[in-house]
Amino acid sequence: MHPGLDACFVGVPLDTGTSNRSGTRLGPRQIRCESVLLRPYSAKGHDPYSCINVADVGDVSLNMYNLPDACKDIQQRYAQLIQDGCIPLTMGGDHTITYPILQAVKARYGPVGLVHVDAHNDVSDTMLGAKITHGTPFRRAVEEQLIEPHATVQIGLRGTSHAAEGHAWQISQGFRVVPVEECWYRSLAPLMEEVRCLMGNRPVYLSFDIDAIDPGFCPGTGTPEIGGLTPIQALEVVRGCAGLNLVGCDLVEANKVLMATNYDEKLFQVAPPYDFEGTTALTGANLLFEMLCSLPGVKAPQ
Template identity: 55%
Template sequence: MMRLPTQPTAAGLDACFIGVPMDIGTSNRPGTRLGPRQIRDESRMLRPFNMATGAAPYEHLQVADIGDVPINTFDLKKSVGIIETFYDDVLATGAIPLTLGGDHTLTWPILKAIRKVHGPVALIHIDAHADVNEHMFGETVAHGCPFRRAWEDDCLLNDKVFQIGLRGTGYAPQDFDWGRDRGWKVVQAEGCWHRSLVPLMARIREMIGDTPVYLSFDIDALDPGFAPGTGTVEPGGLSTWQAFEIVRGCAGLNLVGCDLVEVSPPYDTTGNTALIGANLLFEMLCALPGVGRRDITLTNLEF
């Protein structure tokens, strides 16, 4: 990832990139098992200095790519257990995991591992879908269920859960209202149209404070005009600049883990979806605790 060194474990690292090449939890178009390798490939031109925020993460953090979780590609439930155990080992080193997905099922076992270290955490979840289904086609483990399962496992602080970008058709109002009924803050995509999300993120930072927080970014939160390479596309989504505002707006929070999920290379003929995913993962790295920032002057249109 980003031409970084590789090593077999997270020992000695402040942060690490991890791939979870999985799509056995998908319900529509498959292909996310190929996401980590494509994101890594499209990350090769990323440079070490963030020209917008002044962040130079490699000056402050030891970072490496520790490869992929060895999931069982034939058994989703076994894979969930494998992922949780893998992240137990990563978190025991003190490293902050940055995950390349893979379908969104993976966030549930990661949050279970994080709970053992940090207790229930705040959550910033960017997605077209709420992913709080009780079941999908009779299955309770799938990419539409991770946050329902995480809530059941007491992984989340209800008053500090934020879902941004939800949209599209549904089966009933409960598709989005289930979280609201538990005190979660749901910002539908329509509320983001034609707006900067800088004020929203300022409010979220104020509400989260220094509580440990997990950031989960499903690439289908973006409008398919920006990121068509995903399994369950919905029109009317966020723009790339709004995505940057969200992730950059997490700087200053006590981030304990991040993921970027649902990139499906078979539907990403130009590579742009994976490229955007790689850039968002770099922005997540730049937002981690301990990353210093230099003063940057952004020239506006009036000079």
């Protein structure tokens, strides 16, 4: 579909699967807007654009009025994108989108290891009776053998739960769960050394929900939870994925809802009620660039 590309940025403007604040369908648009501040070289000196062929291939065309159909649209588009080995860097969208992406990834690579950074475990069997939502993607992924449970790490989990042992199911499947309390007041670089050892050479998918970061830093998300990671720790996690055999990454749940005001004066100013400074999308743009710098083929600076 896009011959010659080693990696691509792609938007999935879908928030039909969300359960609290809507608006993540605007995430790809806002991340692109904030990305204008990014420069070709990373702070560590990586120069990805001279190492690999990268392009933004636009947004997935999908049926936002029917979530199962939207998932089929996403799966089909990603099957085209990755058929020649292109690595997708996805701008979400709510976390539902990771499920059909992993379906496409499995068809190309088989079951993959998973690095999942999130405030929530997203392994519910159903939400309000629905099997496909932003809270169920990794339950479906285990059921369909899209991921390897014993090569799955969840980082930053926190928040209230519907059960006393809220992470019992995925632990029983073999997931490594790192609750946020194990992340407080410390560098996550040693944890990522463990993750690299666990993953070895197998293909790995990185899924980063922006609500893993504390809402004091990233308020523009659908399901904010207090006590989260810092942006510094987020960088440590993403940079710590360098050396893994990454076959895909996503940055989901960035929410930038806009409200038009001053119609009488025809100024058409906008006031985003969740993130008035745009820092959430800016953080997302930077993390996606760091994901690009962590891909195989991007050489470390000399």
